[in-house]
Amino acid sequence: MEGIKIKALIIPIFVLLLLSVSVAASLTIQEDEIVLDADYSGFDTKDQDFITVDASVNINNDDAAEAVVTVSVEGLPAGYEAEDVELNIAAGATEKATISVNIPHDKAPGEVKIGTVRVSAGAEEDTVDLLQNTKEMFVFNKIEVDYRDEDDKKQNDEFDTDGEENDFSLNDHVRVGSTITFDITVENLFPDKDYRDSEIEEIEISLDSDDDDIFGDDLDDTYAFSDLEADSKDKLTIEWEIPEDVEAGEYTLEFTLEGEDKAGVKYKVVKSVDLELERQDDDVRITRATVSPNLVEACEGRQYTLDLQLYNYGNDNQDQAAVRISNSELAILENVMEIEMDEFDDGDDTWSDAFTFTLPKGVKVKNYPISIQAFINRDDTIDTETVNLEVVKCPTTAADDEEDNPNVIVSTLPATTQPQQPEKPAATADDSVTGGSVVTSVEDPYTIEDFFIAAVVIAAVLIVTLIALFFMILLKKR
Incomplete structure (x- = not known):
């Protein structure tokens, strides 16, 4: 008897559950969310205010009867517009509705919620979020x-x-x-x-x-x-x-x-x-190569210094590194052998030295490239560098100026006391002469033109004299 009563209670409860599930699921949207793909490249006229973007909504009608379904978009931001869509869905069928939304040029690229899509038929309804996915421009x-x-x-x-x-x-x-x-x-x-x-x-x-x-x-x-x-x-x-x-x-x-x-x-x-x-195993580099001074006067005995540094950036120790410094015109050929350096960042991983050179006699005024080569294993070239030494003209002396101007006679006169002169305007620094002697320049007074004019005058005098003598002789004969 008790078993019959329990069965009598279970059957109605089961039927009610089926009915409630059927009612709750009679009208549903298949998608979890609706996405509008907004591509602003659709803005292609001067004063365009919006682009229209469509999206599909798939709707299930699980009711036993046909349903007249309304699809609406709600909660849109200002400037957005969308119209409702109506469609008939047969009992137990699925239909696709298309919504159209006017989207202004408003959102940054990416995905953002802009509203809600609602489907309804009488008392039955379902909603999902409406998202806008804006393309990068x-x-x-x-x-x-x-x-x-x-x-x-x-x-x-x-x-x-x-x-x-x-x-x-x-x-x-x-x-x-x-x-x-x-x-x-x-x-x-x-x-x-x-x-x-x-x-x-x-x-x-x-x-x-x-x-x-x-x-x-x-x-x-x-x-x-x-x-x-x-x-x-x-x-x-x-x-x-x-x-x-x-x-x-x-x-x-x-x-x-x-x-x-x-x-x-x-x-x-x-x-x-x-x-x-x-990092390489063998990586020795010339990290400093400077000449001081970099301008040297072409005077005999002038010297300059090359400051040089090597750095081992490699993973291996170096115990047979070498350096060569050379320039044949400057008579430079310097070799340093058996340089030792630890691996990078492990103690003594650098080597440096300074080399002083003297300009050879008769060196020309120009720019000289000095070649520097770094080696490992004594003779495997691993890095090269070039530094420039500029040789400029050696300054001239007063004696050189006299040789260059043979028509100028330079004499030194003892300083004398000058007689009192009337007051003159103050002399400038360029007009003053200091020291115990005065240097004067006297130009040669006779030129080739002077000699030519004198010769013409003498010739004219001789001609006039000869003519006068000729007339005097004629008069005496008469």
Whole structure:
């Protein structure tokens, strides 16, 4: 008897549960959320206020009867518009409704909730969130990297960065102490310059790393671009020398691009490049080579000094390093052998010395390149450097000036007391003469023209005299 009573209670409860589930699930939206993909490249006329974006909504009618369903969009921000949609859905069927939303140029790139989609049929309804996914209109178009690998060979990697991928890696290791160059191209994806809000302004790229030791001291971390019109690109080059004393290992460089369009929408894109710094086993470099003074007068016996330093940046100790300094015109040939240096960052990893040279006699006035070579294993060249010594004219003396001006006679007269002269205006510093002697210059009074004129005069006098004598002789004969 008790078993019959329990069954009598269970059956009605089970039926009620089935009915409640059936009622609750009679009208449902299949999607968990509805996404509107907003591409602002649809703004292509001057005074356009919005673009229209469609989205599909799949609706299930699990009721036993046909349902007249209304699809509405609620809670939209100011400037957005959407109209209700009605459709009939047969019992137990699924239908697709299309909603259309007018979207203004208002949101930054990315996904954000802008409202709610509601489906209803009488007392039955269901709702899901409505999201707007706005496309990037300002992007990294390309990043190109030039660098040297651990064997000091040139490498070039190029990344197309205008897609969704944000993380990139160099294909080869990067040599410590080498120069690395990033050519970064950015692009404005608005298609039409006529659209009033298409220009991108206040463009900046910032550079960061998980370890700033890779940058050194002089690298800027922010770089500015000029304003960028629609459908155009611009390129910026960032270059620096990786410090020679930085630790080898993995580093991540992060590039952040920011800008703002004329509608006030802000853009921010982040891309990263992973690289690994590698130190060579044998890496001896000339780190200092300076000549002092670098201007030397071409006078016999003049001297100058070359200050030289080697640094071992490699992983191996060096006990047979060497240096050669040479220039045949300056009669320089200096060899230093058996130089010992510890491995990098392990005590005595440098060598330095100063070399003093004397200019040879008769050296010409010009620029002289002095060659410096560094070796390992006694004769394997590992680094070279050139420093310039400029030889200038030796200053001339007073005796040299006399030889250059033979028509000037220089005499020294004893100083005498001058008679009192009437008062004159005060002499300038250039007019004054000091010391116990006066140097005067007397020019030769006779020139070739003077001798020629004198000869003509003498010839004329002789002719006149001869004519006079001739007439006197004629008169006597008569």
